[in-house]
């Protein structure tokens with residue numbers, strides 16, 4: 001089956017042939033260097049784990065600068081169709097200009113395929129340099145909503161007809177008096193829906209139950225944005241209690257018990273729930289969360305949040321375990337089975353073509369993909385090789401500059417060493 005076969009889905013369950021065709025986007029900037037390294041590591045792990053019985057058949061699809069050069073389009077329809085058809089894909093980073101130009105292709109891919117969960121696990125590998133004293137205490141899994149929020153792209157530039165119309169509507173029909181400088185404002189709109197929030201929190205709770213995690217924390221700024229972020233929190237508690245009633249204990253329940261029977265009774269109810277192995281569903285306001293992940297990381301486990309908070313939190317948490325050179329991710333629709341695996345970081349343009357940056361984020365995104373396919377033996381080989389390689393201080397520049405006695409290697413050499421360490 002040299003040409004490979006398509007992955008299919010039935011009732012949300014993947015059917016993975018031994019030679020699945022998996023589309024990949026190489027990415028812009030450092031993408032080509034990283035992808036060359038990552039694909040070699042993924043292939044080697046599959047070869048070693050299954051002795052030739054299984055093999056990924058890679059199929060390149062175009063997006064970003066390479067697509068624009070070859071087709072005149074940034075995100076060709078053919079790319080979207082191919083990914084839709086093959087269910088699973090993996091990608092390198094794509095450039096988004098700031099303050100004008102094309103809108104994010106990364107966001108477009110997520111929205112077009114309705115990949116509503118951006119899953120970003122954050123764990124520490126022994127030996128990785130970190131700015132915190134106990135990086136091993138950070139072990140969280142971010143569920144970032146991936147299709148709504150200000151990422152919906154409803155935004156109008158200062159001085160345009162659109163923004164004038166919108167401001168006029170807000171002032172004259174909605175009675176808005178608080179636009180401080182109406183003549184020179186741009187306006188962005190933040191849609192957050194009940195469906196979008198509930199499907200995200202549902203996925204986070206299911207994950208927590210399946211993986212034996214202890215808590216799901218809803219992170220929001222609901223004190224300020226009451227009907228978007230505050231509503232997200234309320235809908236999160238609703239879905240937890242309505243759909244997972246006997247397997248969770250929520251802080252909304254805690255508050256009700258406290259109001260009725262006092263704090264001791266509420267504490268006792270939570271203690272009992274923890275003892276019974278129930279998932280604690282709690283919430284925290286986003287600003288203090290960013291302090292507490294540093295000061296009390298052990299208190300957080302699965303984190304469910306909206307798009308913008310999730311974007312900030314992803315990079316902040318990645319820093320605690322060694323930075324975005326080692327921060328993987330997956331964009332998933334749990335209903336259709338579609339998923340695109342990608343790193344948390346971007347194109348790091350100043351390092352493009354230097355064979356320099358850390359390929360671990362895309363490699364670990366590949367590990368998430370292998371696990372998603374059920375190919376755990378290959379995934380385990382990569383994790384073991386990564387642990388061994390980092391422990392031997394054979395690392396790319398980002399880790400080398402923070403480690404004593406490290407051997408700094410190129411992106412491709414790091415991949416070579418991982419492959420060697422699979423043996």
Ligand SMILES: NC(=O)C1=CN([C@@H]2O[C@H](COP(=O)(O)OP(=O)(O)OC[C@H]3O[C@@H](n4cnc5c(N)ncnc54)[C@H](OP(=O)(O)O)[C@@H]3O)[C@@H](O)[C@H]2O)C=CC1
Nearest residue numbers: 093094095096097106324325344345346347348357358398
């Ligand atoms: N999903 C995606 O495709 C994403 C795309 N982007 C896009 O990428 C472009 C650049 O964004 P920018 O904000 O500079 O963020 P980047 O993540 O591209 O880079 C910021 C810094 O992070 C470090 N870094 C990034 N990648 C690696 C790596 N593989 N190994 C080691 N260190 C790494 C480097 O730090 P240092 O210089 O200190 O070594 C780099 O200068 C923008 O167009 C942005 O929109 C951004 C995020 C995600």
Ligand SMILES: O=C(O)CCC(=O)C(=O)O
Nearest residue numbers: 095096104106107311344
């Ligand atoms: O699309 C982009 O350019 C940025 C995306 C991003 O920051 C992310 O995926 O975390």
Ligand SMILES: [Mg+2]
Nearest residue numbers: 311314315344
């Ligand atoms: Mg980001």
